[in-house]
Amino acid sequence: MAAYIFRRLVQAFLILLGVSLVTFVLLYLVPADPARQIAGRSATAETVANIREQLGLNLPFHEQYLRYLGRLVQGDLGRSYLQKTEVSALIASRLPASLLLMAGAIVCELLLGLTMGMVAAVRRNTRIDQGLMVLSFVGVSAPQFVVGILLLYVFAVQFGWFPIGGYGTFAHLVLPSVTLGFLGAGWYSRMMRSSMLDVLRQDYIRTARAKGVTRLRVILRHALPNAILPIIAMIGIDIGLFMSGIVVVESVFGWPGIGQLTWQAIQRVDIPIIMGVTLVSACAIVLGNLLADLIAPLIDPRIKLR
């Protein structure tokens, strides 16, 4: 187990190295000139050249990258070009809000998705099944800003059950979480339905029924843990999906998280922030996957980590 985690962490380190290189290359190729962005339109060519000198932007590519890596190892993500603060501090101040939002979204998508999938499988080929699958199709295909605005209009404006935007209380969390989790819920319900149908055909389900176990227990105790296994692996991947989702959802709901920070940075070509956020996201995805792989053997004793 310890050996397994060690090996995975080594892998994770290599992945992050790769991610840093790829993002660095991409941003190096961006036509916009960060020095000009910082200096402003009216600055003289000399000022721009000075800034370029200061930031090391005139060095050859590999030197720039090595300098960047050197700072990275010390935990220094650089300074924002425009906000003049440490990127690590900026991210640290925004991260809790985003993590809270993601946690809410995971709860939403699991609750919604798994229940929908399970009910659809048990009531296979009925109206209920068809209705749930239409709903999941909407979840998969509707753009998040549309879902967000729709939810805002109905539940915040019309009914006034939830605040329109902002951050602070549980009530603030509900609508953004549902919006962010709705897409995943759509996917999960479809996966859960087919996984559940597959499990319900298994011999051990027949055995359980032959024992005279109640129908509810057959579904919850025998079918559910087996059906949920392939989904757990998906949750790790989902964190990547959330990373793109929060950019939209945080903008719609005015949620003070990493998504908004990223959006602003992209608009202003604030390269250190973009790099920092990308690395933090990559970390989150790698850790999420590791976590999912560590949870799987708790449910399925046949899975051995080595």
Next chain:
Amino acid sequence: MDTSADARKPVLSVRGLRTVVATPDGPRPVVDGLDFDLHPGETLCIAGESGSGKSMTALSIMRLLPEPMARIAGGSILLGDRDLARLGEGEMRHVRGNEIAMIFQEPMTSLNPVMTIGSQLTEALTAHRPMASAEARAAALEALKAVRISEPERRLRQYPHELSGGMRQRVMIAMALALNPKVLIADEPTTALDVTVQAQILELIRDLQRQTGTALIMITHDMGVVAEMADRVAVMNRGEVVEQGPVREIFHAPKDPYTRELLAAVPKLGALKGIEGPLRTAGQARPATPQPEPVVAVRDLTVRFDIRGGALNRVVRRVHAVEGISFEIKPGETLALVGESGCGKSTTGRALVGLLPFQGTIHIAGRQVNGRDRQSIRAMRRDIQMIFQDPYASLDPRMTVGDLVGEPLVVHGLAKGQELEDRVASLFTRVGLQRDHMRRHPHEFSGGQRQRICIARALSLEPKVIIADESVSALDVSVQARVLDLLQELQSELGISYLFISHDMAVVEQISHRVAVMYLGQIVEMGTRSQVLDTPRHPYTQRLIEAVPIADPDRRRESFARLQGDVPSPVHEVGYVPRHLRLRDVGDGHLVADEDETPALGCAA
């Protein structure tokens, strides 16, 4: 066994049972007008081939049919004075497991993989009797002890994947009998098990039934099992009972032509005693080419699989699947490789066709097979082909069977266009199929026909050797007999050699010239068929032969010779040096391993 039982009231009484499945052309009956009575303590065997409706009968009684695709359309199933066919799901739940329990065919998949044995057992109890968890646990332990499983306390905490097939089937039996049901239905309970394990399970079921007086419905395709277990037999064909009666009457004086056919097709181990050569050519002298060059020569073949782990993902343990075996096959000869699951017989076959990396040397048609050189593997594959066990899984469902049979010719660039078409057509006629079958897809054929297609595919490259890995095991006896006939016919026409891998001693007796018995990756006995099967010298061979149930109720065994415990594991730490068995010639090329050297046979007669 029980004449007084007839006077008593039957515990289960089925009248006019009719079960239908939905098809695009409307409901089709799979069980039609079934009548039988089951008395307390009696064993009724329902025998029949696949599709006869015997499993559907069991599922109908348990009301476990996959509704709404299949449902009971008529008749009654009387348990006491309740008609199960008309019971609601809630009431039926109280019957299942409590009054009628069931054991299924596949012990490997019939237990929930994510629940411990203990919780699955206690669940069977608490589903019907409210009891405290400590009490349920004690009762579960008792149930495990009753099925004579080793280390019952530890088993309670284990998961199904940690148990062997035989142990899992014991757990299933413990679960089924935990509440002392009136009726036990066993649907092919030993079909998926090795013969020695089969013998143990049959004995266990019989003993427990005697103790508890449970009435038993045993569903099986194996007439050997029927002869071993039944008081009465019902023979089913196409959803109807064609004949029903006491076991001796059915076997000695079958009235219905179908019963007679079925019994005639059953291969009986020992039928060819004292005769050399396979069934078809039995007694005939083989064309005596003096000392022909062997077409397959295997020397010190070893196959090991690595298990990786640890921080650096290094090899931590190895599965010693095959350990230094040597054998030869002459042209036109059939060598049978027999042994129980996990003994390495299939691995040997796979290594021979180059599907696995191996150590040692293999010569095929005089050419040495080099596992690393693609060119040589390709050339070698023209000389050696394989037929697999499952004719359903080994044909691509999206290709026409004509394309499937012609594919090897295309891959090797041997034929195209009209020539390809003609060669495929002639292969089809050779294996007894029609030319116009070529355009169809695999799902349009029966199991036997599909195996013929696989044989045609293997023949397409005109190989010198065909490896048949359990190629008739999945087929019904009557179909099996015809496929075995075809294989022997092809051998005498084309002079092909076979490596016939099988666990079924009776089938092996019919087809083979020579037999090699494998145990734990090594050959323990090898010789001509009559040497090995008629005068087995190694205790393991003897035990294998004794364990085969004979399709004759007069030769029923009261107790079976038993292998205690499980076969030792072939998994060892890195650096383990296995001891290779030395084979001694006990006369006329009959090779036997030294008994004392054979690892942990664990025998107890």
